[in-house]
Amino acid sequence: MSRLQEKPAAKWSRKDLLELREMSAEEILLILDTARSFREVTTRAVKKVPALRGKTVAILFSEPSTRTRISFELAAKRLSADIISVQTAQSSLVKGESLHDTARNIEAMRADILVVRHGASGVPHQLARVVSCSIVNGGDGSHEHPTQALLDLFTIREHIGHIEGLKVSIIGDIAHSRVARSNIAGMTKLGAKVTVCGPPTLIPRGIEQQGVDVTYDVHEAIEDADVIYVLRLQLERQDEGLFPSIREYAATFGINSAKMQRAKPTALVMHPGPINRGIELSPDVADGSHSVILEQVTNGIAVRMACLYLIAGVKAGE
Amino acid sequence: MRILIKGGHVVDPANKIDELRDVLIQDGRIVKVQKNIKEAVDEIINASGKHVFPGLVDVHTHLRQPGQEGKETIESGSRAAAKGGFTSVCCMPNTKPVIDERSLVQMIYAEAERVGLIKVFPFGAVTKNLEGKLLSEIGELKDAGVVALSDDGRPVYSSKVMRHALEYAKMFDLRISDHCQDLDLSEGAVMHEGVVSTELGLKGMPAASETVMVARDIELAEMTGGKLHIAHASCAGSIWQVREAKARGVDVTCEVCPHHFSLSHEAVRNYDPCTKMYPPLRTQEDIIAIKEGLADGTVDCIATDHAPHTQWEKEMEYNVAPCGIIGLETAFSLSLKELVHTKILTLSQLIDKMSSAPAKIFALPAGSLSEGVDADVALVDLESEWTVKEEEIHSKSKNTPFMGMTLPGVIEMTLCRGKIVYRK
Ligand SMILES: [Zn+2]
Numbered sequence: 001m002s003r004l005q006e007k008p009a010a011k012w013s014r015k016d017l018l019e020l021r022e023m024s025a026e027e028i029l030l031i032l033d034t035a036r037s038f039r040e041v042t043t044r045a046v047k048k049v050p051a052l053r054g055k056t057v058a059i060l061f062s063e064p065s066t067r068t069r070i071s072f073e074l075a076a077k078r079l080s081a082d083i084i085s086v087q088t089a090q091s092s093l094v095k096g097e098s099l100h101d102t103a104r105n106i107e108a109m110r111a112d113i114l115v116v117r118h119g120a121s122g123v124p125h126q127l128a129r130v131v132s133c134s135i136v137n138g139g140d141g142s143h144e145h146p147t148q149a150l151l152d153l154f155t156i157r158e159h160i161g162h163i164e165g166l167k168v169s170i171i172g173d174i175a176h177s178r179v180a181r182s183n184i185a186g187m188t189k190l191g192a193k194v195t196v197c198g199p200p201t202l203i204p205r206g207i208e209q210q211g212v213d214v215t216y217d218v219h220e221a222i223e224d225a226d227v228i229y230v231l232r233l234q235l236e237r238q239d240e241g242l243f244p245s246i247r248e249y250a251a252t253f254g255i256n257s258a259k260m261q262r263a264k265p266t267a268l269v270m271h272p273g274p275i276n277r278g279i280e281l282s283p284d285v286a287d288g289s290h291s292v293i294l295e296q297v298t299n300g301i302a303v304r305m306a307c308l309y310l311i312a313g314v315k316a317g318e
Numbered sequence: 319m320r321i322l323i324k325g326g327h328v329v330d331p332a333n334k335i336d337e338l339r340d341v342l343i344q345d346g347r348i349v350k351v352q353k354n355i356k357e358a359v360d361e362i363i364n365a366s367g368k369h370v371f372p373g374l375v376d377v378h379t380h381l382r383q384p385g386q387e388g389k390e391t392i393e394s395g396s397r398a399a400a401k402g403g404f405t406s407v408c409c410m411p412n413t414k415p416v417i418d419e420r421s422l423v424q425m426i427y428a429e430a431e432r433v434g435l436i437k438v439f440p441f442g443a444v445t446k447n448l449e450g451k452l453l454s455e456i457g458e459l460k461d462a463g464v465v466a467l468s469d470d471g472r473p474v475y476s477s478k479v480m481r482h483a484l485e486y487a488k489m490f491d492l493r494i495s496d497h498c499q500d501l502d503l504s505e506g507a508v509m510h511e512g513v514v515s516t517e518l519g520l521k522g523m524p525a526a527s528e529t530v531m532v533a534r535d536i537e538l539a540e541m542t543g544g545k546l547h548i549a550h551a552s553c554a555g556s557i558w559q560v561r562e563a564k565a566r567g568v569d570v571t572c573e574v575c576p577h578h579f580s581l582s583h584e585a586v587r588n589y590d591p592c593t594k595m596y597p598p599l600r601t602q603e604d605i606i607a608i609k610e611g612l613a614d615g616t617v618d619c620i621a622t623d624h625a626p627h628t629q630w631e632k633e634m635e636y637n638v639a640p641c642g643i644i645g646l647e648t649a650f651s652l653s654l655k656e657l658v659h660t661k662i663l664t665l666s667q668l669i670d671k672m673s674s675a676p677a678k679i680f681a682l683p684a685g686s687l688s689e690g691v692d693a694d695v696a697l698v699d700l701e702s703e704w705t706v707k708e709e710e711i712h713s714k715s716k717n718t719p720f721m722g723m724t725l726p727g728v729i730e731m732t733l734c735r736g737k738i739v740y741r742k
Contacts, residue, residue: 021517098633120635121519122589129588141637143519178519205522206513 012310016128016135019144020185028186032154034306035299042078042302051309052081058111060086060102061138062118067273067297068138068148072115075304079312084109099123103131113311116140121178134311142176148272149182151303153190155296156227159268164191169221171197171253172231172280175204179272180231184210197221198253201242218253223262228290229270230255233280246279256282260290268292319360320344321736326365326697330372331670332686341370343693346736351687365697368730371669373405373436373694374650375684377676378470378495378549378573378621380642381407381438383429384422385414390626390714392426395646396435398624398713400740402646403729405436405694406677406684407624411443412471418443418454423462435739436732437694439465439682444483444494450475453486460490465680468495470549473531475501480535484544493545493571493680498531498556499523499596508637510583510598518586520636525604528597529555536563539570547679548572550623552597554607561616571679572611573621576652577643577719579608585719591632591639592719595625609662612671619676620668622649626715644713648706650698651725659726665700693736702728 011030020028041049057076061069069085076083086106106114113134116124121141128135139145157163168187174180174196187194188211195213196203203214215221222228235246243249255269269281269290277283286293321343328339328351340355341348376399382390390398392409399407409426411417417426423440430438442464446452448471456467467487473496474480483494504523509515511522532548536559539546548560551572560572577595582602586593593599611617625642632639653672657663663671677685684694705724708716732740 098630099635100633118635120637122636125589126635141519142521175516176519181517181519204516205511205524206516209513210517 012313014311016124017146017307017311018124018128018135018137020146020149020182020189021144023189025189028150028153028189031150031303031306031310032157034310035150035154035303038305038309039299039302048078048080050080052076052079052312055081055112055312056084056110057081057113057115057308058084058086058106058109059115060106060117063139065117065139068117071297071300072138072304075301075308078301079305079308081308084111099126100130103127107131107133113308136307136311139178141178142181143178144182144185145178146182147300147304147307148179149186150307151296151300152183152229152270153186154299154303155270155292156268158299159292160226163187166192166226167195167224168192168227168229169195169197169225170229170231171218171221171255173202173233173237174198174207174231175202176234176237177231183229184212188212195221195225199243199249202237218259219262222255222259224264225267226264227268227270228255228263230280232272232274233276235276250279254278254280254282255285257284257288260285263290270296273297319736320357321361321363322355322357322359323363323365323370323695323697326368326370328370328687329666329669330687331666332372332674333688335687336666341687341695343733343736346693348687348689348691348693350689363697363731367699367701369698369700371403371696371698372673372685372687373696373732373734374403374672375676375682376404376407376622376624376646376649377619377680378575379407379409379624379646380412380626381409382413382626384425388628388714392429392438393433394712394714395624396430396433396438398644398646398711399436400732400734401712401729402648403650403696403698403732404646405696405732405734406439406682407436407646408439408441408465408680410468410470411441412448412469416443416447417441418446418459420458420462423459423464427463436734437684439680441466441468441470441495443467444469444474445479448472450479453479453483456487456490456492460492464492465682466493466495466547468497468549470495470497473497473499473501477534477538481538481542484538484542484546488542488544493547495547495549496531496535497549498528498535500527500530503527503530508594508598509586510600512583512601514583514586518589520586523598525553525555525600528553529559532556532559536560536568536570540568544569546570550575550578550597550621551608551617552578553600553604557607557611557616561611561614564616571618572616573619573676574608574612574617575621575623576645576649576656579605580652580656581719589636590719591634591636592643592717592721594636594639594641595623595643596641609657612657613662618671618679620649620653620671621676622646624713626713627717628715629717632717642717644711644715644718646713647711648718648720648725650729651704651727652720654700654727655725693733695733696729697731699728699730700726704728
C-alpha cells in the first residue's frame with residue numbers, strides 16, 4: 001500500500017472518467033500502471049486495502065449487466081468503500097422523472113463517486129454537468145465503455161508488453177458498439193494500428209476519420225493481427241434488417257478454428273463477453289490457446305480499482 | 319393618436335428605402351415615411367442612432383396552444399415574438415387537438431386578439447389529425463382564415479395524399495409547407511448521420527432523409543402546378559434541388575432556420591438536448607450551401623421553427639428528449655451575426671428575408687412600411703450586444719443552445735398596429 005500512496009497523484013486531475021476519446025495517452029498509461037499495483041493486491045490472502053475507507057461509491061445501472069456491476073462492486077469493496085447499488089428503469093420516460101431528478105437524488109445520498117451504466121449515449125456526460133460527485137462511465141448506449149477498453153489494454157500489455165506498433169483487428173458490429181469506440185480511442189492513442197471489420201451495414205459512417213482502416217474481409221482482418229478483438233453480436237440487429245440472417249453472419253464473420261489457421265501463432269483472441277458461442281466465436285476458439293478472455297475478466301477488477309482510486313484522489317471543484 | 323418615430327435609419331426593402339427617415343403613425347397605421355417630418359404629434363419616439371424596420375414576420379412558429387400550455391401559450395409566445403422584433407407569426411397546426419377545423423382557427427384568432435400584442439396567422443393541417451390519410455376540410459379552414467397548410471412535425475408521407483393536397487389546395491390559393499423527412503431513413507435517429515454521430519454513438523439520420531422528400535415534393539408540385547413551400551431546409555442537397563426547380567419554373571419557395579446556419583453537428587458533442595431538433599444540425603458544407611442559397615435567392619426567407627419544450631423534458635436522455643428549440647428571441651441577432659456581419663447578405667436583404675419575403679409568400683398583410691398599412695415596426699440598435707440569459711427569455715420555455723451567448727443587435731422596441739408591444 002505504501003508504494004501506491006507514494007505515487008504522484010498530481011498527474012491525475014479529472015473529476016470524472018467519461019470517455020477515452022478525451023483522455024491523453026499519459027492518463028491512460030497512468031491508469032494501467034496503477035492497475036498493475038492493484039493486481040498484486042488481488043493475489044494476496046487479504047485482498048483489501050483501505051484507500052477508499054469512508055468514501056461512498058454509488059453504482060447506478062439502468063441496464064442489466066451482472067458482470068460489469070459485480071466487477072465495479074468488487075473493486076470498490078477491495079478499496080474499502082461503502083457501496084450503494086441502485087437499479088433504475090431504462091429511461092426517464094418510463095420512470096416519469098428526468099435524468100436530473102435521478103442525479104439530484106444520488107447527490108442527496110452523499111455519494112463521492114457515481115458509477116453509471118445507461119442504455120442511452122451521453123448520460124454520464126449529462127449527469128456530470130449537474131452533480132458535484134465524480135462520475136465514472138460504466139458504459140453508455142453506443143458511445144463508450146472506457147473501463148472495458150482499459151482492461152483490454154491492460155490485458156494486451158501484460159501479454160505482449162506494449163501497445164505501440166501492434167496491429168489490432170476489431171471484428172463485428174462496430175456501429176452499435178461502445179466497446180469498439182473506447183478501444184479505438186485508447187488503442188490509437190497508444191500507437192496501435194486498428195482495423196475494423198464487419199458488414200458495411202454495421203460500420204458507421206466516417207469511422208475512418210478516427211484513424212482506423214476498414215475491411216469487409218474477415219480473413220484480411222485476421223492475418224497479421226496481433227490482437228483479434230471479437231465483439232458480441234446483438235441478435236436483434238437482424239430484425240432491423242442490418243444483415244440477412246444470424247447463419248450468414250456466423251458463416252461470414254464468425255471466428256472459428258478454420259479462419260484462425262491464417263492467424264499469427266502469437267495472436268491474442270479477445271471478447272468483451274458474454275459470448276454468443278457458435279455465432280461470433282466458435283467454442284474451440286473461445287476456449288483455445290489464443291484466448292485471453294477470462295484474464296480480461298480478472299484484470300477488470302484491478303483496472304476498476306485503479307480508476308476509482310485515482311478519481312477519489314480528486315476533490316470536486318478541483 | 320399620432321406617433322412620430324424620429325431620426326432612425328429606415329430599412330424597408332418592400333419600398334426600397336434604406337436611409338434616414340422619419341415614420342409618422344396615426345391611429346395604428348403608417349401615414350408617411352419621409353425625411354424630416356415636422357408635424358404636431360402626441361408622442362415622439364427618438365430613433366437616432368437606431369434602425370427602423372418593418373415588424374419581422376415568422377412563418378414557422380409553434381405556439382403549443384391548445385393542448386400544451388405548459389410549454390407555451392399564444393400569450394407567452396406573443397411576448398417572445400414581440401421581444402424578438404416580430405409583429406406577425408404563423409403558428410403551426412400540430413397542437414392538441416390539431417388545427418384541422420374551423421372552431422380551432424377561430425379560437426386562435428380570438429385568443430391572439432384578446433392578448434393584444436402581435437398578429438397570429440394560423441396554418442391549417444393538410445390532413446385530418448395530421449394522420450396523413452384524409453385531407454382536412456381545406457375550404458372551411460380557408461374560410462376561417464388559415465393562411466397556409468402544413469402537417470409540420472411530420473411530413474405528408476403518402477405521395478398520393480401529397481399530390482391530392484397540392485391539387486386541391488390550388489383551388490383556395492393556399493401554399494403547402496412540408497416538413498421533409500423520410501421517416502424510414504430517419505427511424506430512431508436523433509442527430510445528423512456523420513462523423514460526429516459515429517463518435518458519440520447516437521443514431522444519425524442521413525441528409526438523404528430530407529433530400530429524398532424534397533425531391534418528391536418538387537416532382538409533385540411540378541406535376542400538379544400546386545404551391546409548395548419547403549420548411550426548414552437544412553442540407554446542401556435540398557438547396558440545390560430548390561435552386562434547380564425554381565430555374566425550371568416550379569412554384570416552390572423555401573425557408574431556413576437561424577440555428578441551421580449558426581451551428582453544425584459539432585454542437586451536439588456535449589449531449590445537451592438543446593441541440594436536438596428535426597431536421598438536425600448538419601455539417602459545415604451544409605451551412606455553406608444554405609448561406610449560398612440565401613445569397614442567390616434560392617432560399618426565400620428565414621423562419622424560426624420556434625419549438626418550446628419545458629425544462630423538465632429537455633433534462634431527459636438525449637435519445638428521448640423532445641426535438642426543437644425556441645427561436646423567436648434570437649432569430650434576428652443570429653441572422654445579423656451569421657449573414658450580415660459576414661457579408662452574405664446586406665442588411666436590407668436580411669430584412670427582406672425576415673419580413674417582406676415571408677409575408678409575400680403567404681400573402682400576409684405585413685412586411686412593409688407602406689403608407690396606409692398597419693404600423694408594425696421594429697426599432698433596433700445594431701451597435702449594441704446582448705447576452706442570452708434564462709431569466710430574460712420571454713418564452714415560457716428556455717430550450718436554446720444559444721444560452722449564455724453574446725449576440726449583436728438589440729431589439730429596442732416593437733410596435734404592432736401602432737401600439738408599443740415591447741420596450742426594452
Ligand atoms: Zn418541422
